[in-house]
Amino acid sequence: MTEKELIVLLKxxxxxxxxVIVEQYExxxxxxxxxxxxxxxxxxxxxxxxxxxxxxxxxxxxEESKFSTWLYRITIxxxxxxxxxxKRKKRFSWxxxxxxxxDEEMAxxxxxxxxxxxxxxxxxxxxxxxxxxxxxxxxxxxFILNKLESLSYxxxxxxxxxxxVAVDSLFQRSKKNLRKDLAAYYKMNAQ
Amino acid sequence: xxxxxxxxxENALNSISGMERATAxxxxxxxxxxxMTSKMSLWEKVSSxxxxxxxxxxxxxxxxxxxxxxxxxxxxxxxxxxKTEIAGIMDEYSQLGTNNxxxxxxxxx
Numbered sequence: 449m450t451e452k453e454l455i456v457l458l459k460x461x462x463x464x465x466x467x468v469i470v471e472q473y474e475x476x477x478x479x480x481x482x483x484x485x486x487x488x489x490x491x492x493x494x495x496x497x498x499x500x501x502x503x504x505x506x507x508x509x510x511e512e513s514k515f516s517t518w519l520y521r522i523t524i525x526x527x528x529x530x531x532x533x534x535k536r537k538k539r540f541s542w543x544x545x546x547x548x549x550x551d552e553e554m555a556x557x558x559x560x561x562x563x564x565x566x567x568x569x570x571x572x573x574x575x576x577x578x579x580x581x582x583x584x585x586x587x588x589x590x591f592i593l594n595k596l597e598s599l600s601y602x603x604x605x606x607x608x609x610x611x612x613v614a615v616d617s618l619f620q621r622s623k624k625n626l627r628k629d630l631a632a633y634y635k636m637n638a639q
Numbered sequence: 640x641x642x643x644x645x646x647x648x649e650n651a652l653n654s655i656s657g658m659e660r661a662t663a664x665x666x667x668x669x670x671x672x673x674x675m676t677s678k679m680s681l682w683e684k685v686s687s688x689x690x691x692x693x694x695x696x697x698x699x700x701x702x703x704x705x706x707x708x709x710x711x712x713x714x715x716x717x718x719x720x721x722k723t724e725i726a727g728i729m730d731e732y733s734q735l736g737t738n739n740x741x742x743x744x745x746x747x748x
Contacts, residue, residue: 470667470671474667475660475661478661478662479661479662482661492663492664492670495663496667496670496671496674499671500674500675563659563661564658564661565655566658569658572650572651572654573651573654573655573658576652576654576655579651595656596655597660623652626652627648627652630652634648635644
């Protein structure tokens with residue numbers, strides 16, 4: 449069955465078509481959200497939410513772009529929303545801590561280790577992911593889509609609703625920021 | 640210029656090149672289906688029904704119409720209200736002249 453036929457069936461809320469689509473794209477969505485969120489449980493949670501939204505709002509997919517582009521767009525949006533919510537929660541608990549209302553401190557997440565990293569690169573990759581975490585939203589999305597999903601600038605531009613030049617600029621800025629952050633890290637750890 | 644620090648930075652930047660894709664845990668669809676089923680509780684069904692554009696617009700129209708009817712019926716009763724209001728004030732005024740319980744109970748015709 450072609451993807452187009454599956455989408456037609458999905459628009460009629462066909463469960464079997466939905467299952468085929470989920471099985472076809474679950475790794476794509478999970479890998480992207482894992483790169484963005486750097487936490488396996490959160491990535492699974494967001495991946496489920498992405499597919500729930502696909503099922504609920506498939507009628508709004510106009511087929512002007514590829515289905516995968518639409519799926520990536522939902523994944524990036526949901527991941528960024530989750531990160532914003534997490535940041536707000538962290539800030540709120542910090543303010544509560546100032547007034548002594550919140551005794552429990554938010555635990556610092558341990559270093560993230562992507563399951564696909566080669567054993568010999570694990571140490572460097574952990575440092576890099578720590579730096580990726582600090583990137584601004586759009587730079588992070590462009591970097592993750594390019595490096596983790598091997599998408600071209602044209603595909604990223606379509607997902608992010610921007611031009612190829614803008615994506616190139618985002619990518620260059622993200623690399624510059626990562627270099628700066630990594631330099632600071634290695635300088636601090638050399639002492 | 641290649642310095643030890645620059646090498647480390649380049650190594651770190653290249654450390655994720657050629658990495659394998661992370662895969663979702665087995666039975667992802669089963670867990671997803673279970674979540675979707677549990678999510679569709681009665682209230683969610685009701686709210687999703689109410690949030691349909693046609694239902695929402697019809698609901699808003701009903702509220703506006705009820706409000707309009709109430710306002711119109713109020714203006715009609717206000718027009719007829721003065722007579723009864725004045726009569727009430729007159730009764731009250733005539734009773735104000737009474738100084739004690741005897742007079743109050745034996746109002747002269």
